Amino acid sequence: GQNIDQPTEMTATEGAIVQINCTYQTSGFNGLFWYQQHAGEAPTFLSYNVLDGLEEKGRFSSFLSRSKGYSYLLLKELQMKDSASYLCAVRGKYGNKLVFGAGTILRVKS
């Protein structure tokens, strides 16, 4: 089976740093994705990790440890517009379908 866990909600202050964790247990692994989704809109791609380590892209960074089944998304210099749901998704070994976590609702307060 496949199981992906993320915190349900987080709150952080504008200008701060926040880390959203994701743990997964899947039958095979071929990449982990982070997406941002604003209410009523489709997800937008943020990052992709397939090897262990940190991938940095501007204010967003994503980390992966395959041995621990663990990833995190790091958001720096938080802005109000970063308030959204952040989805962790894992691609299995075979095929290309993604299995999504339930998402973490991030609220940025001033």
Next chain:
Amino acid sequence: GAVVSQHPSRVICKSGTSVKIECRSLDFQATTMFWYRQFPKQSLMLMATSNEGSKATYEQGVEKDKFLINHASLTLSTLTVTSAHPEDSSFYICSARDGQSQETQYFGPGTRLLVL
């Protein structure tokens, strides 16, 4: 990034009617497209994987005769919700995988379906 469009963006229909949703990859060829459904405050649930020129692969619990998928070209996949009922009201989102890039799925803007 790559662009995926969906049409319509919003549709309201009567119970018992059928609704067709189109998903297009605008600047790349998509050998594989995916159809998701998302209920309010829930995550995306994969309904089916659509492969160009072959039958779609449905996830467990998804009725293939109710949710008809056609992927006739490398840039277009359609989802038809047949004999829609109020419980089919949801946010339907497609995504497409670029055949050249094996990494990323790009999502369409979604279609909000309301069945009265």
